[in-house]
Amino acid sequence: MTEKKNFITIGTFDGVHKGHQTLISGLNKLAKKNNMAPLLVCFPLPPKTLLSNSPELTVLTLPDEKYALLKHYGAKNIEILNFKSCRHISRENFFDILLKRYNMGGLLVGRDFAFGKERKGHIDFLRAACAKQGVKLVVADFYGNKDSGGHKISSSLIRKTLLDGHIRLAGKFLGRKYTAEGIVVTGKKLGRKLGFPTANLGINHYKVLPQGVFSVEAVLGKEKFKGVANIGFRPTVNPIHAKVPLVEVHILNFNRDIYGKNLSVNFVDKIRGEKKFDGLPALIKQMTVDKALAEKQVKLKR
Numbered sequence: 057m058t059e060k061k062n063f064i065t066i067g068t069f070d071g072v073h074k075g076h077q078t079l080i081s082g083l084n085k086l087a088k089k090n091n092m093a094p095l096l097v098c099f100p101l102p103p104k105t106l107l108s109n110s111p112e113l114t115v116l117t118l119p120d121e122k123y124a125l126l127k128h129y130g131a132k133n134i135e136i137l138n139f140k141s142c143r144h145i146s147r148e149n150f151f152d153i154l155l156k157r158y159n160m161g162g163l164l165v166g167r168d169f170a171f172g173k174e175r176k177g178h179i180d181f182l183r184a185a186c187a188k189q190g191v192k193l194v195v196a197d198f199y200g201n202k203d204s205g206g207h208k209i210s211s212s213l214i215r216k217t218l219l220d221g222h223i224r225l226a227g228k229f230l231g232r233k234y235t236a237e238g239i240v241v242t243g244k245k246l247g248r249k250l251g252f253p254t255a256n257l258g259i260n261h262y263k264v265l266p267q268g269v270f271s272v273e274a275v276l277g278k279e280k281f282k283g284v285a286n287i288g289f290r291p292t293v294n295p296i297h298a299k300v301p302l303v304e305v306h307i308l309n310f311n312r313d314i315y316g317k318n319l320s321v322n323f324v325d326k327i328r329g330e331k332k333f334d335g336l337p338a339l340i341k342q343m344t345v346d347k348a349l350a351e352k353q354v355k356l357k358r
């Protein structure tokens with residue numbers, strides 16, 4: 057008996073958004089119909105991020121978070137490619153790797169897909185190469201829905217949507233709430249004195265972080281709480297403008313020591329931008345208003 061061939065799709069899949077989710081279910085259907093196994097070939101980070109080493113080029117999903125999401129949305133087999141070692145490979149050799157090493161019998165790509173050195177492996181090349189090797193090529197149209205006004209939902213659109221503070225809209229493109237997670241680290245220990253203890257999170261600097269004050273779900277292991285988060289530079293208490301913004305979460309109706317624990321933040325909505333207040337009483341007054349809003353906006357499913 058010969059080994060089943062793979063119906064392959066390739067990409068970075070940053071964000072694992074609705075477009076990616078549609079591609080994954082399309083791949084599973086195509087594989088089944090053609091009696092092949094579905095295989096998702098994935099780059100860990102967007103090629104641009106890997107090429108520049110620039111922390112400004114951030115991602116919606118860090119690699120491990122992404123693999124877990126890909127599986128969650130139905131990817132059955134995932135192969136992780138090392139972009140740094142692939143980027144000099146010609147389109148012909150890259151195609152050959154897919155064909156031989158990954159046993160390709162079918163290929164599903166988006167309309168604007170390109171791969172190989174200088175992205176020369178575009179659709180016209182793929183059409184010819186696939187026809188020659190008897191590989192079934194399927195070119196998927198862009199995924200867009202009424203939330204995107206019919207436009208293509210892409211990782212860069214979602215990055216911009218989040219950074220512009222349109223949190224609910226970004227959630228619609230993602231098909232879930234945007235999430236960031238980190239270990240709770242110590243801060244200035246001022247929060248408790250203000251009546252607003254905040255868990256400060258150490259977050260990977262490659263992660264896209266919208267700035268301002270947000271209503272959030274705070275997830276601690278299997279428990280979920282309402283929370284209010286500030287992502288910024290705290291100009292009221294911090295005269296020195298730091299390089300990277302600080303992420304801190306006040307969990308509502310909660311009083312536990314969680315230093316060293318892993319905390320996830322699911323963004324629900326933006327409340328306002330960060331401001332410099334004229335002293336701590338004004339800041340506390342505003343935080344009380346923020347907290348009341350978060351209480352209303354976050355609806356935990358029981």
Ligand SMILES: Cc1cc2nc3c(=O)[nH]c(=O)nc-3n(C[C@H](O)[C@H](O)[C@H](O)COP(=O)(O)O)c2cc1C
Pocket residue numbers: 243244245246247248250252253254256269284285286289290291292293304305306329330331332333339343346347
């Ligand atoms: C809901 C919320 C809103 C906040 N908004 C602001 C703000 O607009 N401006 C600001 O300077 N700091 C803001 N902060 C940050 C506080 O200054 C900070 O939590 C406080 O200094 C405690 O710091 P610590 O965790 O290091 O002890 C906010 C914090 C929270 C929890």
Ligand SMILES: Nc1ncnc2c1ncn2[C@@H]1O[C@H](COP(=O)(O)OP(=O)(O)O)[C@@H](O)[C@H]1O
Pocket residue numbers: 240241242243244245246247248249252253254255256305306307308309310311312313314315
């Ligand atoms: N409601 C709460 N929300 C967030 N953290 C809390 C809460 N209650 C207690 N904590 C604990 O208190 C710490 C925050 O207190 P805070 O005075 O702001 O100190 P720090 O400046 O070190 O963050 C958190 O890291 C957590 O361990």
